[in-house]
Each structure stands twice: as structure tokens, then as C-alpha cells.
Amino acid sequence: MMSQNDKTLQLIISTIVFLVATCILIWIRFFRQQSRRCVLLTGLSDSGKTLIFARLLHSHFVHTHTSIKENIGEYAIGKTPLKIVDVPGHERVRSQLFDKYKNDARGIVFILDSVTIQKEIRDVAEYLYNILSDSVILRNHAHFLILCNKQDQALAKGCHVIKTLLEKEINLLRKTKSSQLQSVDPSHSSTNVFLGKKEKDFDFSQSSIDVEIVECCAIDESNDKPANINYLCQWLTEISY
Template identity: 40%
Template sequence: MSLPVLGGIIPQQFIIANNELLTALVLLALVAIIGIAVSTLFGGKKNVKNTILITGLPFAGKTVIYYQISSSKTVETVTSIQENEAEVALIEGKSSIHIVDIPGHERLRFKFSEFMPIARAIVFVVDSATVSRQSRLLAEYLYDILSNKFTLDEKIPILIACNKSDLLTAFRKDRIQSLLETEINKLRHTRTAALDTQDSDGSENVYLGFEGKDFSFQDLENDVEFIECSAENKDIDSIKDWMAAVVL
């Protein structure tokens, strides 16, 4: 490449007089620097998936769990009107993770979809003492999460945290799983009326599980695990252990 041609590609101050080789090397160095800068600025963020979402209906105890994990504090909470976010190091010496507490109010819980592109895992908190009365609402919310395109494409693992398991009226995790599977089985027939369409929040009208077979969480491609816990008694180590396992 001649000097006149190079002069039309790079600024005149970078052209070294009578030395085409050095001028070409300067050009290559500039291209490399720009490439590294662009990759660092955009590429790094695109691939980061270290966010764990904590979701659930109001009064399930998810915000209490969030604060116990993020600050080791037990706080009195009310229904959240906006998400809570924190960086938490679950294991000493390891990188911190980003946890987000999603509001449980009916008009705000859709906000989980805004964080799905960076979600690594989801903790879905259930009130074990009221699950029988809320099974339909729980199943509808959980269906939205399970049918989200990021959940499906990335096979995002989900933990069903059965909170308040210490109460006498609490259902055991096996019973809660059975209730949710029954309700989701009913929902499949109404949610799949328009297959292969996608809503604005990223949820797809897919058929969860296998046709001709009752719905089971075991039939999903992403892992769904149930654990019992009690935020009131600070018995949430199983949640923290699960979080640490899925991000490491």
C-alpha cells in the first residue's frame, strides 16, 4: 500500500514520512486498540449472566429472604413497589453475584422479564401456609416464568423455596409440588390456544411438558428444585447453598 493511499485512510499526523511499513504498523495498532475497546465495552456486558432473581407473590417472604442474604439482617417489610438490588459474595474469596428482589404486586411482578436477559437463576418463593388458597395465582406466575423465552433458551434453573415451613399449617414441599403441577396442567390448555406466538414481555405460548401426559416439573429441560425454608427462623442456608452452586 503506497503512502498516498494510506494518507486517505489514516490521519496525516500518523503517517511516517517515506516509511510505508511503519505507517502500516501504526494503522494496525490503531485498529487493534479500537477492537479491544469495543469488545470490552460491549462484549463483556453481553455475556455476563451472574444475576439471580427472587420472585413470588406478596407476603411470601421473598424480601425478607433478600435482606437476610444481602445484609444478614431481618427486617420488617411491606409490599415492594420497586425492585431491590445488591451485589453479594456468597462464598468468601469468590466473585460476588447480583441478586434482584422483584416486586410481588400483580401490576409489578411482570418486571421479572426485564432482568431475564442477564438472569443466571431464579428463586421463586412460596408461602407454604397459604399455598392451597393461592395455588392458581402461583401457577399462573410460575407459568409466565417457565414459558419465558430466556428460561427456555438458556435452560435457567429455578428453585421453588417453600417458605414458612416451620408453621403448623404449612404444606410440605412434595404436596406443594403436586398442587402446582395440577394447576399448571390445567393452565396448559388455555395458555397454548395460540401456539408459536410471543407476548411483549417475552413469554411464549408454549406447551410445557409433554402432550398426552399430565404436567410434571421433571419433564422440563431446565432444572426445577423444591426446598423447605423459614426466613422467620433464619433458616435459609439451603437457598444460599443453591445460589452458590448454580453460579460457580
Template identity: 35%
Template sequence: MEHLLQRVEQWMHDVEQWVRQQPVEQLYAALAVLLLTIALLLLGRLFKRTKSNTIVLAGLSGSGKTVLFYQLRDGSFHHGTVTSMEPNDDCFILHSESEKKNKIKPVRIVDVPGHPRLRTKLDDFLPQAAGIVFVVDALDFLPSCRAIAEYLYDILTKADVVKKKIPVLILCNKADKVTAHSKEFIKKQLEKEIDKLRTSRTGLSTADITNEYTLGEQGETFSFVQCHNKVSVADASGLMGETSQLEQFIREHVKL
């Protein structure tokens, strides 16, 4: 033990001598690098601890966002649900995971009204969003295809969505209905409509463009794989309580 202490003392002495021989500027630089490294490590740990647990539901009025919100929270679609005029905002354990309460991280779900005058409320929640679920009425899709594509285009080109690469799930609701369109059909039609929108909006003056980003590759037909963030498509049925693909998306982006 005594021999070990002597070696430690000798090592400390050698270090002290080495430090005395170094230029002061070099020591300051080394100290600055050390402090910066520690600060970055602390910030990294803080970021991991405060990772967002917010999932935003967006889409046109009548697409079924509020029904899905209640299914996720209560396991019921609440008879008499009406179009929301204010965001439904709550933090809870998903109903399907209620038996695992102590092991599961709560999720904050925000249901943003789909009325055109109220969509700006979406911007209030994007800075905290871990994911966006864009709900589409698969039953009444074609008559609203243009309006759906315009709203989706606006979301995909928002600065927060692009910079943070917020993942987007296009959720085709009411998929249980016999006459509902398939998610593959809806995906292709939306890509076609957004391709048209790209052409028309590129011709607008800079003053007319709200968002600062564009979609897709110039000179190529648009597809969702060209987006800055990941865009996926899934099915659901709010009324029937079929939300498994939606819950899978939530758990992929809100870690336990």
C-alpha cells in the same frame, strides 16, 4: 545442539516445500479453519469469565422475597419490611460466607416485586439470570394456589428461561410454621394446577398467548420433570434465618 538446529532447519524447509505444492484454495481453507478455531476458543474463555452471577427472586406479594433478600445480605430480616414497589438489586457476599470474603464470588440478588402490575420488571433481569428462585408462601398456599401456578407457568414458558434453560427453585417459605404445607404437597398441587392451565391456554388463539413456548408433553399429565429447564423444590424460613437450601441453590449456579 548444532545437530538439533540442523534438523529444525530441515523440517522448516520441508514444510515450506509442502506449502508451495498445495493449491492456493486449500491453503486459504486451512487458514480459515485455524482462525475460526482460535476465535471459538477465545469466545469460550470469554464466556466462562463472564458467566452470570445473578439470582432472581420472584413470587407473589407477601411470599417473603424481601425478607429472604435481607437475610442473604445482612443476616437479618429487617423489622418493618414492607411489600416492594421497586426491585431490590444488590451485589454482595452472602452473609453466611462473610468470613471467606477473599475466596468467595459476590452474588447479585434481585428481588422482583410480586404485584401483578410490576411483574414485567422480571423480564429486565432474565437475560443475566443464572437462576430463578420462585418464592411460595407455604403457610397461605391453598387460597393462592391458582395465582401462584399462573405466575409460575408464565415464568417457565418465557423465551429467555427456555432457551437458556435457566434453573428454577420453587422455595416454600415460612416452612417453620406448624400449619405450613410441605414442599411435596405444594409441588403436587402446582403440577395439578399447571396441568389445568395447559389445557385452558392451549385453547387460546395465538394472539392471546404472550409466551411462545408450552409446557409438558402432549397427552401426558404435567410434571416439572417435563420442563425444558431443571425445576427443584426446597424449604426456607426467612424470619428464622433458615436459608441453607436457598444458599445451596445459589452456590450451585454461581460458581466460586
């Protein structure tokens, strides 16, 4: 029979092993988080991603066109810059390129067109749903920012209206997407999880990662970054640490 001293020693050893293992796991998670320095600019075609990419990295206006190849550049912050990747919005290539970089993603910037959002709500919400329910993005706790672009135009919807539209559409999508988690496509069920709470209508507060939604205007007559691009710069600074 084990003596009281032996039990005490066993308890002490178990506690030490537990504490060491916990510290190692915390260190590994911290190291992995610090090593992820990639920020993905994503969204549908013609949402303004490449123009925002140019404003961030070069501080000036450029004429852009639809591309099927990513743009990559470094955004200087402190000693270690962030790697900014402009992911093409073309349906044929966006998923493949997003998957290529998502493991290194420290942050996701989802850019949408505030003028055409009602017409494109299904496509926008589905793409957004796929990213927010991606197991890699959730596991890495990537920071998430939704930019409602083109606020300089008269027909642009405000971010509060867009938030409501997206939540309603994602709520509808969940009814069809959730059944696919156990569908005949095993790759889908292994890489995506149910988004939100099953017993409640969806809203962004249910996501296990924080989602910010702000208004944005990438076009300005001057070469200076307008205030809402400055917010993006501030966000990038905050997530860089």
C-alpha cells in the same frame, strides 16, 4: 471431475470449518453464561421474598412491607459476586420488572407461601407457568429453585404436597395457555412456549430446565440464617461457577 485428492482436501476443510464453528458457538455460550450473574427472587406478594433478600445480604431479620420497586444487592461469592434482585410480587409491576432483568438471569428463586398456597394456587401456578415457559429463561438454561416458605407455621403444607398441587394446576393451565400461543396476541406466541409434553400430564421433570423444590423458613428468633436458608446459600454457590 473432482479428483480423489480434491475430495479429501474438501472433506478436511469442511471438517475444520465445522470444528472451528462448534468451538466458537461453545465459547459464546460459555461466555454468555458466565456474564449472567443475576439471580431473581420472585413470587406473589407477602410470600417472604424481601425478608429472604435481607437474610441473604445482611444476615438479620427486618420488618418488610409490600413494595412496587425492586431491591438490588450483591451476594459475595468468590471473585465475582452475584447480583440479587428482589422482584416485587404486586401484579401490576412484577411482569415488567421480571422482563427487565430476565436476560441477565443466571438463576430464578420462586418463593411461595406454604400456608396460603391452596387459596392462592391459581395465581401462584399461573405466574410460575409464565416464567417456566418463557423462551428467554429456557434459552439461557437458567437454574430454578422453588422455595416453599413459612414452614415454621403449623398450617404450612410440605414441599411434596405443594409440588403435587402445582403440577395439577399447571396441567389445567396448559389447556388454556396453549391455545394462546397462536392467539391474536403475537407478543405472547413469540415469548412463550408450551410447557411439558403434550401427550402427558404435567410434572416438573418435563421442564427443559432443572427445577428444585425445597422447604424454607425465613423467620428465626436469632440473627443467624436458619438451616433452610443455608440451603439457598449452598444453591447460590453451586450455580455461581
